[in-house]
Amino acid sequence: MKALITRFKGGHDPHEFRVYVIQSSTLKRFVVMEIILGPIVYNVALYLCHNALLAGVSTWAGTEGLKRLPLVFRRIAGT
Numbered sequence: 001m002k003a004l005i006t007r008f009k010g011g012h013d014p015h016e017f018r019v020y021v022i023q024s025s026t027l028k029r030f031v032v033m034e035i036i037l038g039p040i041v042y043n044v045a046l047y048l049c050h051n052a053l054l055a056g057v058s059t060w061a062g063t064e065g066l067k068r069l070p071l072v073f074r075r076i077a078g079t
């Protein structure tokens with residue numbers, strides 16, 4: 001356990017101040033995908049299959065699929 005703790009603490013200065021920059025477009029994309037489209041996909045899936053477990057899986061698969069959709073279009077276009 002001591003080796004695990006020293007591995008995590010070894011590379012960091014305790015007086016170091018870190019700043020993480022998050023672009024606003026990334027934040028907006030997250031809000032739209034997860035917070036707005038997630039419940040919409042869940043309600044549609046729940047209405048279609050009447051099963052909460054399948055609706056939850058559909059929500060996960062739907063939002064992940066929409067996140068990867070631009071990558072698919074780029075591969076099809078060849079750029």
